[in-house]
Amino acid sequence: TSTFTDPTQLNIDFAQLVSQHWITEEAEKQRVMWGKVRGHAHWPAQLVPAKNTKVVAKGPRPSPHHCCAMFFGTIEIAWLRHDSEVINWIDGIKRGFQNRGKKQVLFQAALSQVAAFLEPTVNNVPYGWWTRPEYLTERESMSEAWIWPQDLEVFREEEFRTSDELMKERRPKFRMIYRNIYPRERRIRRLPKDEIPNCECPRTRGKETACGEDCMNRMMRLTCDPHTCPNGESCTNKAFQFLERPNIRPVFIGNGKGWGVVACEHIRKGTFTAEYVGEIIGVEECERRLWESKYRGESDYYMMELSSDTIIDARDKGGVARLINSSCDPNCEALMWQDAATNEMRIGIFAIRDIELGDELAYDYGFQDFGVNQSFRCRCDAP
Known part of the structure; x- marks a missing residue:
């Protein structure tokens, strides 16, 4: 099995490493270059051989001027214009592309993958290379085949292994779900149409969006029901399951944090992430599970309080938000919203400032996470 050494833990300057002469020579041989996608900085990629293009390419070739490329670190595929969106490796090095994302975990992972990929004595091909792996989204199910972007072997030398090595080789053990799971006696049901609260936002025309910041439901943190809202599909105050979600992925952060979640695209302030x-449980069941965890020697809890008698427990069944770490200088916040169609209380993680590609998502646990005791120590390194 392949392993991943967290690039931020290696104390290696990958920007300097990938600018070495032997790397530039190998890059030319292996068609490794810098690719540019609109809205993003230049990123390390490899041109896909023509015989593999039909397997990995997304859609037909736009024009004879386009070539197919796969990006390191994210294993994403894109068609790029070779006359304007592709720059050879050595020219990119001369322009300092390798220094532009030193603080981004994904960019460092990409550079480390390049260094490993071009190492002539070791076959370090990232998992899924040229085979278009199907990454899990929140609309798909978790399985043993869950592919993490950094599941590859970067360096084999033992001196590069960290104290967290055993942990990062173990994926978080929980079942991925996409909606809260209620016990049978508390199952959520849709309200009658005449009992669903609707906003009084004016109707929009054409493709105009509606139910913005001045929406009465939104101001009360009450989502609209697209089936009864006067603006229907134009409503932007929809329930969580109807909202567009940014591309975020679990990664191993290290530094005592364990796993975390990073942005794979720019996320604007106010975006639902x-x-x-x-699992929705009551107070008695919550207490039983806490004692059970204590007897097992577990120190991590994944509980959030919905109300005085209702708790969300994501220890065994949860979503990607379960892996978001705490920070004293957060870029996200956890907010409680009510679903108008069911009266269900739900917790969403929202960006409170712009988040750049490669940045880790974090919110301040504070008193929101049920069960965090005085032994909890924040490891965000914020001043």
């Missing part, structure tokens, strides 16, 4: 989901 993920819902905190799990």
Whole structure:
């Protein structure tokens, strides 16, 4: 099996490493270059051989001027214009592309993959290379085949192994779910149409969006029901499951944090990023599970309080938000919203400032995470 050494833990300057002469020579041989996708900085990629293009390419070739490329670190595929969106490796090095993302975990992972990929004595091909792996989204199910972007072997030398090596080789053990799971006696049901609260936003025309910041439901953190809202599909105050979600992925952060979640695209302030989901339990069951965890020697809890008698427990069943770490200088916040169609209380994670590609998502646990005791120590390194 392949392993991944967290690039931020290696104390290696990958920007300097990938600019070495032997790397530039191998890059030319292996068609490794810098690719540019609109809205993003230049990123390490490899041109896909023509015989593999039909397997990995997304859609037909736009024009004879386009070539297919696969990006390191993210294993994403894109058609790029070779006359304007592709720059050879050495020219990119001369322009300092390798220094532009030193603080981004994904960019460092990409550079480390390049260094490993071009190492002539070791076959370090990232998992899924040229085979278009199907990454899981929040609309798909978790399985043993869940592919993490950094599941590859970067360096084999033992001196590069860290104290967290055993942990990062173990994927988080939980079942991926996408909605809260209720016990049978508390199952959520849709309200009658005449009982669903609707906003009084004016109707829009054409493709105009509606139910913005001045929406009465939104101001009360009450989502609209697209089936009864006057603006229907034009409503932007929809329930979480109907909202567009940014591309975020679990990664191993290290530094005592364990796993975390990073942005794979620019995320604007106010954007809904993920819902905190799990099993809905009562106070008695919560207490039983906490004692059970204590007897097993577990120190991590994944509980959030919905109300005085209702708790979300994401320990065994949860979503990607379960892996978001705490920070004293957060870029996200956890907010409780009510679903107008069911009266269900739900917790969403929202960006409170712009988040750049490669940045880790974090919110301040504070008193929101049920069960965090005085032994909890924040490892965000914020001043």
